Amino acid sequence: MAVGISTACFYPRTTEDSLIETGKLGAECVEIFINSPRELDAAYIEQLKNIQGTYGIRVKSFHTYASFTESYYFFSSYARRFTDSLEDYKRYFFAMAALGAELLVMHGAKIPGSIPDEQVFERYHTLYRLGSREGISLCQENVVHYRSESPDYLARMRSALGSDFKMVLDIKQARRTGIDPYVFVERFADSIVHVHISDYTDTRDCVVPLCAGAKFDFQQFFRVMREKGYTGDYMIELYENGYETPAQIAAACNVLQKWV
Secondary structure (H helix, E strand, C coil): CCEEEEHHHHCCCCHHHHHHHHHHCCCCEEEEECCCHHHHCHHHHHHHHHHHHHHCCEEEEEECCCCCCHHHHHCCCCHHHHHHHHHHHHHHHHHHHHHCCCEEEECCCECCCCCCHHHHHHHHHHHHHHHHCCCCEEEEECCCCEHHHCHHHHHHHHHHHHHHCCEEEEHHHHHHHCCCHHHHHHHHCCCEEEEEECECCCCCCCECCCCCCCCCCHHHHHHHHHHCCCCCCEEECCCHHHCCCHHHHHHHHHHHHCCC
């Protein structure tokens, strides 16, 4: 297990510059947030691979640039758009395989959407099987304003997918939904394979862990996750206004790594 850093922390810097930044900060593992179609081209992935080699970074996961349009492309009532969009995700899977990444994070279907949950699950499973051919696991993240904000929805999804249901727990998104992150831990501990972490204060819901005024008890959280059998990584995922300097992220990462 390791505490890593998502390149999303440095958006809107370019993805390659963000990956270099994580390397300079000494991150053991990273999540790469792809931000444009060009960044899935073979030549660009080779550039990322060179950066990866320079800093000895383990790439754990990818996050798609299409997360805000996944409902439109994959989970709408227009079936042809779904089948055409499968080709786009093949590019993710090939790129991830080249960098040794294991997990692709997906937001999924929005609320309310135009197709029933059962059809969403069928299409999601098609995507999952496509990724599994390249050794990639598609993972459903809990996200506010998406169907996945609901633990009950995720439970139905797990029933439909069986062992192919993999979940990314985002504690920030849980807070924004108004659901205690431990609710997800209790119900889905055996399915959680990746965790996005951040902290919060009385006035802000996404700040760098352990900063002044921060309230989340990471020592307790890591202890509970260990007791539940979690063996994955924890990824610090922030927005650019969630910290003052990149050094803050590195400092938090170093402290948290001692607690996992």
